Amino acid sequence: xxxxxxxxxxxxxxxxxxxxxxxxxxxxxxxxxxxxxxxxxxxxxxxxxxxxxxxxxxxxxxxxxxxxxxxxxxxxxxxxxxxxxx
Numbered sequence: 001x002x003x004x005x006x007x008x009x010x011x012x013x014x015x016x017x018x019x020x021x022x023x024x025x026x027x028x029x030x031x032x033x034x035x036x037x038x039x040x041x042x043x044x045x046x047x048x049x050x051x052x053x054x055x056x057x058x059x060x061x062x063x064x065x066x067x068x069x070x071x072x073x074x075x076x077x078x079x080x081x082x083x084x085x086x
């Protein structure tokens with residue numbers, strides 16, 4: 001009977017060790033998957049930030065051009081009217 005309990009304890013110990021090692025591998029796989037997804041999200045966020053910066057620069061250039069045009073329009077509106085031809 002002593003051998004049976006010892007054998008059972010050893011078998012149980014091996015089973016628990018195998019279970020612990022397999023769960024570690026599962027966690028490693030899950031962490032690798034999470035890290036991969038985080039890397040993909042980081043890439044997308046960086047792309048979105050670059051697009052936003054490009055759009056901001058484009059909007060600033062458009063605003064500068066509108067300011068230039070507005071000044072010219074005001075000059076034309078204040079200028080003395082021309083006589084029609086003909």
